Amino acid sequence: MSEPAVQMSEPRILRLHSELYVNAAIEEAIGLYRNHAEITRTEEGPYTMLSITSPRPARAEKVAKELANYALGLTIQARGAGPGVAR
Amino acid sequence: MPTDQVDAEFAARSVGVTLDESVYPLDAVYGASYTFIDRCYVLLDRVSPTRIRISLTPKKEVTSEDELRAMVGELSNELLSCAWRSQIVRENRAVIEAVTLQAIGGAMGPPSLDDLKDFDFSEEPFEDPLGIGLSWEEKYKKTKPGETATTEASAAPGGEESGT
Numbered sequence: 001m002s003e004p005a006v007q008m009s010e011p012r013i014l015r016l017h018s019e020l021y022v023n024a025a026i027e028e029a030i031g032l033y034r035n036h037a038e039i040t041r042t043e044e045g046p047y048t049m050l051s052i053t054s055p056r057p058a059r060a061e062k063v064a065k066e067l068a069n070y071a072l073g074l075t076i077q078a079r080g081a082g083p084g085v086a087r
Numbered sequence: 088m089p090t091d092q093v094d095a096e097f098a099a100r101s102v103g104v105t106l107d108e109s110v111y112p113l114d115a116v117y118g119a120s121y122t123f124i125d126r127c128y129v130l131l132d133r134v135s136p137t138r139i140r141i142s143l144t145p146k147k148e149v150t151s152e153d154e155l156r157a158m159v160g161e162l163s164n165e166l167l168s169c170a171w172r173s174q175i176v177r178e179n180r181a182v183i184e185a186v187t188l189q190a191i192g193g194a195m196g197p198p199s200l201d202d203l204k205d206f207d208f209s210e211e212p213f214e215d216p217l218g219i220g221l222s223w224e225e226k227y228k229k230t231k232p233g234e235t236a237t238t239e240a241s242a243a244p245g246g247e248e249s250g251t
Contacts, residue, residue: 017131017132020113046133065130076117076121081113
């Protein structure tokens, strides 16, 4: 007997511009949050589009926001542009 | 707040600030955004080739629009501070690099015997027509009349060779 299919929420789309977010930072953030939601990555022009789905809609939203924050933090670290950092 | 440079939009629980990159460089945008990462969800977007949009969504529940307005004010201050700091760093880059190089050079300590062995001493000594490199004793010591005449004769243009 097969298990009932899990109802996934509507995908939450996160758009990250390639000039503002480092690719390695996006990759690392996806790797970190992959355990919490289903994340699909596509490229559309200068944007990296992340489609985030979860059985719970609130979780997809939360993961999208946390992932964006994490990717931004890593990008700032990678570019050495945090406050007080002389480049 | 000048709307042609910074433009804020208040949504239900978040605020978006669009700013001109010619006024606030990307480094300043990153620096200002970084200070909000602990209490807000921050999202950057490029709305046009010269304009960047910063979206802030507080992690805690916001009860009034005034809190969001205060947040925009704080972000604007931080942007200005980071832009100014970035400009100072850019202008003083040469000085910072020179001081850093000197500090690193000093930390390396005195040259070793091997370094001195490899040092090229064959270079010509520098010219010192004004006698700056001479000590006070060498420059003003009393000399005997015979020695003076010899010195003056050798120092004169043409010297002894001019008479022959």
